[in-house]
Amino acid sequence: MLELAPSWYEQSARERIEALLDSASFRELLGPEQRAISPHLQAFDLPPAFDDGMIVGSGRLEGRAVLIAAQEGRFMGGAIGEVHGAKLVGLLRAAAATPASVLILFDTGGVRLQEANAGEVAVAEIMRAVLIARAAGVAVIGLVGGRAGCFGGGALIAACCSRLIVSEQGRIGVTGPEVIESNKGVEEFDSADRALVWRTFGGKHRRLIGSADLFVEDDAASFRKASLRLIDQPPPFDLVATEAEHARLARRLARAGDARDAQQMWTRLRVPDASKVADMPTEEFIALVSGLPDVSHESR
Amino acid sequence: MSLDELLRALFGHSFTVDERADGVLLGEARLAPAQALTLIGVVNAMPLGVEGALTLAHRILAAVRSGQRQPILVLIDSGSQRMSRRDELLGLNEYLAHLAKCLMLADRCGFPTISLLYGGGAAGAFVATALATRALVALPGANPAVMDLPSISRVTKLALQVLQRIGASTPVFAPGLTNMQLTGAITEVWDPHADLPGELSALLRRMSELPEDARDRAGEQYGGRKLSARVAEAVRQQAGRRD
Numbered sequence: 001m002l003e004l005a006p007s008w009y010e011q012s013a014r015e016r017i018e019a020l021l022d023s024a025s026f027r028e029l030l031g032p033e034q035r036a037i038s039p040h041l042q043a044f045d046l047p048p049a050f051d052d053g054m055i056v057g058s059g060r061l062e063g064r065a066v067l068i069a070a071q072e073g074r075f076m077g078g079a080i081g082e083v084h085g086a087k088l089v090g091l092l093r094a095a096a097a098t099p100a101s102v103l104i105l106f107d108t109g110g111v112r113l114q115e116a117n118a119g120e121v122a123v124a125e126i127m128r129a130v131l132i133a134r135a136a137g138v139a140v141i142g143l144v145g146g147r148a149g150c151f152g153g154g155a156l157i158a159a160c161c162s163r164l165i166v167s168e169q170g171r172i173g174v175t176g177p178e179v180i181e182s183n184k185g186v187e188e189f190d191s192a193d194r195a196l197v198w199r200t201f202g203g204k205h206r207r208l209i210g211s212a213d214l215f216v217e218d219d220a221a222s223f224r225k226a227s228l229r230l231i232d233q234p235p236p237f238d239l240v241a242t243e244a245e246h247a248r249l250a251r252r253l254a255r256a257g258d259a260r261d262a263q264q265m266w267t268r269l270r271v272p273d274a275s276k277v278a279d280m281p282t283e284e285f286i287a288l289v290s291g292l293p294d295v296s297h298e299s300r
Numbered sequence: 301m302s303l304d305e306l307l308r309a310l311f312g313h314s315f316t317v318d319e320r321a322d323g324v325l326l327g328e329a330r331l332a333p334a335q336a337l338t339l340i341g342v343v344n345a346m347p348l349g350v351e352g353a354l355t356l357a358h359r360i361l362a363a364v365r366s367g368q369r370q371p372i373l374v375l376i377d378s379g380s381q382r383m384s385r386r387d388e389l390l391g392l393n394e395y396l397a398h399l400a401k402c403l404m405l406a407d408r409c410g411f412p413t414i415s416l417l418y419g420g421g422a423a424g425a426f427v428a429t430a431l432a433t434r435a436l437v438a439l440p441g442a443n444p445a446v447m448d449l450p451s452i453s454r455v456t457k458l459a460l461q462v463l464q465r466i467g468a469s470t471p472v473f474a475p476g477l478t479n480m481q482l483t484g485a486i487t488e489v490w491d492p493h494a495d496l497p498g499e500l501s502a503l504l505r506r507m508s509e510l511p512e513d514a515r516d517r518a519g520e521q522y523g524g525r526k527l528s529a530r531v532a533e534a535v536r537q538q539a540g541r542r543d
Binding site: 034040058067090091160172211249256265 | 357361364365381383384385387389390396398408423424427428431446447455456469470472479480482483484513515516519524527529532533534536538539
């Protein structure tokens, strides 16, 4: 019987780390035994987690030393709180000091509302730490395929990474479907329409418009192979790369700014068989994408 | 304090601004005696969408290309990020992050970057503007928020009264300037009735002494974020001892 690889989407943060890195190479930093828990949850009668939903450490990928951070989507939706955010800031500052590639396994609904102000400032601190590490030549690679998706501040951090890998299950967005619906009404966004949610935020759409650099199957081996492909020659963070990103984002807006739906946008972006994309199997989709302009680029 | 009163207080008549309908502001100003500044902003409590973020980013990149290192002043009385299906389809996260990158790039290229929060500011818009500059100054009337309490109540399923009670004693989550100050995110609060041009000149003089990112240490000092700096430092040090 074909042994099916476990689904990344279903795995816990720790299972993903174990499956992604060379076996037994992971060394956790500020692990659960050091009890770095959130001081703010007691006021809400909410139980803390000993890693505050963010696991950080070092390990190896094909023998190469890497730093890794993984959000636990099962703890408060992977939401970014004070301690959760500070662990990632510390890891990125370490990466800038003694350069080593950083893998960020996103799984977050965004800022943790019970710690809203601390979480929001942490998002900005993480973005700054990513850019400082990148300016020091470090590759910061985002992996997006978890249940909570990559929303709110998480999506702004993802857009600061050198490279981004996404699976079909992954979703990336600033305002989540439920919040758009509750603020603007069901005509603006029907969050119960799963096909619409995935067409708008999902991995295929993000790959087709160039938000993500690689699209992979929903398993650790695929994410691992993709990480190895992207870990060398990361785009630097400088004026040239930022101007190239500007041109890319301006082109996207000019060509597809009036599209009301993803399929319309794909057609604007000259994606052949746009109507078939949603149900296209992974291999076929990857082949389709490799032939498209503006989809593989250095401008991030 | 209205935008016009603020600009007149700071620059007298030596400023020109173009305020667009979507709240995006572009302009120039001269601070007596002879300091030229680039003005950008999100005003009139408007949300920030893909077009606005791209326009502001374009203005910053033009300044960086010029290489003249004029200070960039970001005037902020905004809403949150624009909440629409279209903005998300287009990848609003990339446009907002791009704006933040342009501000951080300008800072790294030697341009003093200062945000002046005189009104509202929330979530993605706040992160991409106010928190992306080296300094963030606020006026007492400013009202930064992550999410209004009714929306937090909807998302967390906690009753509004419960949130209001907890908000009174737990600064870390309720909206408002004082709470944001306690996190260490605000560099200075200026008295609008005092000498605003003098405050801006003094800040410009000491910009180079401001650390690139010590908000976590300030948060520890003010008590709103007692753990951020220590946790980040612990991880950084433990990572340093790796093989």
